[in-house]
Amino acid sequence: MELQGQNGLLATFREPWRTRGGVAYAVAGALIGFYTLLYFRDHLGVAGGALDPEAWAAALGLRSRWLLYGALYSLAMIGGAAYYLRRHGNARYNRWRIGVNVGVQVVLAFTLPLVMPYFFTGDPGQFWKYEYYFSYFWPLDWYKLHPGSLQNVPVVFAIYSIVGALVAAPLLAYFYGKRWYCSWVCGCGGLANTFGDPWRHLTSTSTRSWRFEKRAVHTIMFLAIASTLLLFLDHLVGDRNATFHRLIDGGQWWSMKSLYGYVVGAILAGVIGTGLYPLLGPRVWCRNFCPMAALLGLFQKLGRFRITVKPDMCISCGNCTTYCEMGIDVRSYAQSNESFTRAACVGCGMCAHVCPRGVLKLENAPKLQADKKRTGLPVVNL
Template sequence: MEVTSDHSFALAQAPLPVTDAKEKATLAAVALGLLALLGAAFDDDGERARLSMYVALGLISGGTLAWAWYKFGQGEAGVKQNNLWLRASTSRGAIAWVTGLVLTGFYVLLYWFPQYLENLIRTLDPFSQALRNRAADQWFLYGTFYTLAVLLMGGRALWKYRHSRYQLIRTLSVMFFQLGFAFLLPGLLLFFQQPEFYFSYFWPLKYDYLFPGGVADLVKNGGLGVFMVFWGAIMSLVATPILTYFYGKRWYCSWVCGCGGLAETAGDPYRHLSDKSRAAWRWEVRLVYPILALIVLITVLLWVNQLYGSFLGEIGNSLNKFYGFAIGAVFSGVVGVGFYPIMGNRVWCRFGCPMAAYLGLLQKHFSRFRITTNGGQCISCGNCSNVCEMGIDVKQYAQRGEPIIRASCVGCGMCSTACPRGVLNLENAPREGRYQASQLIHADSLRILS
């Protein structure tokens, strides 16, 4: 009689756990939803395409939330690496490359070939009419998909990090600002025939809000337009330095910004892919600060042209067009999101975002924010560095008990959440002694008794 057992006495176990039937069912629902979405994209029959779109959104939403609940909501709470470096989807394997190509292809179509998305766009006409009182366009399609991604993957983050009050509130915050301030409110403004305006985006990220043409377009809409100009200027030039002084750049990059919201939710499975090398840091400095300088220069040139009779000719407008194509479209969209599965979820924030550069300078040189470390408790597990999406080797600071004061840090707090020893702490303490390391007990200070 043959005896079988579910237990193995082998020293080497299979590196990846077997996906059980329930998890496969939730993933199958997502896959069917993507197939239905593909059908809607190529179906010339409007009614049938719209039905396919609704079915697709239902299956994708239900499947994603069910998978997140089953995957992260059933076991013990806590940050688990879950074989991220062994899975093809999260370790730059074949699935990651396919995902990156699909995302990149979508952005290319969205920016330069929207006619190929026409069937998908038309399926959202009833929704767009109800919200904005006008037909859908490619940007409404994008906004719908973008917001849905933040909400669904935000649900995943709520289950995954349910043990951390900080992460729960932060995730709810980015979900709220994306849904309310970056999607519903601009749509309602259009419904009431007011200018479309995103109250959660500021110059220099939303650079045209302080351009002469953008200001003129808003002002001609009367009192509300004037308030919008005032809001943008105050938030960019007054509120941002004040809030960053007290809370660091995290108040915006990890709590409000839609780019950061997508990175923290949909991009969370890829945060460990950020390059921690010194070479990557050098490229970060070489790119992000010149981009900030470029948008400042363009803004100044456009205003000089406006105030002094366009004596600079088309220089400002030409730079504006170049910036809009190279940075506003290619970098922030195609590369910034399309390369999530290959370079990590904060590619745009780390290497290209002028708002992140602006906030980073304020944070490093004028802010009270820092991450303090208790080096005496560090066990060098590396969890903190692994989850840092901004390419900071947090472990090196923790081992030496040095505070982390980096311009790139977005204050997501994931390093502190992942630390099993409570070594890292996010603080808004007074600036005095900001760079002072924690007290360590060195080996030379110990007397070993025999």
């Protein structure tokens, strides 16, 4: 009964739109085109025309194209959630996780930023100060810990930004793994798990991809941390060093702050990160470029979360590896009876869900070594 409920599991490789066919390329092209217009409308000269997302937003009575994006994002997640739950909603973990994902997006990442400004100020020029996104933390929302941002938002939001990023997020990742964020709260993960679910099996499991992932994601994490520190330094020295200020936060497109915004925020997170869902799987951004995923992954490695393997049960069907959206070769651990913690694992639980033998279990129990004693099996921490 449980397995029958996994509606469509075997259809994974039979549907052309899910296997890099023509339709997949068309969807990827449409997504890339949309993100290019959204982020680069000022540079493309489409302002005010039929292709201008600001004009679409105004036509719908929304304050900016970012709120239009939030509305479309929420709709994509709701549609994707229905698709996902139809296939995998037979497990309570999946129902709760996707329900929370969609709830966080609709309430914290769309409705509150939309309505909060109307309650807090009557001055439209100050609206942006109250358009606050509670579900995004530094370094994913890179601007949140910039000195300028911290000074300009209401103090309660500034405290939330600091405590959320530097205390709550790492602590929760230590105790529960990064799944609390990457698979339950984050909008990028939420979109990947709902709208992106049809393409999760396209994620590469090759060693070359793994090497690229480790280098790329830690480089972006380093850049996010270093650039935030440089912005604080720039704030401290201020006008006393005009050249340093121009390089770091001068407002020109080539200043470090602008470049990070364009390359990481617009191209890697949006145009490539989401545009390539139908060709490379739904976690291109999370896996290769997200600084938050990299940082929380380090705490996950030090912490309690792991995937435990029941000894001598695996039949090597490979479902777990196929369905891992982070490209982790779960089967190799299961075959060798090794429980494991991988920094990349977002704790989506799909490997355990699709396993026909119930071999895998996601756990946060405090004593990793207690398991080792109990089973006499090695615990791998990579």
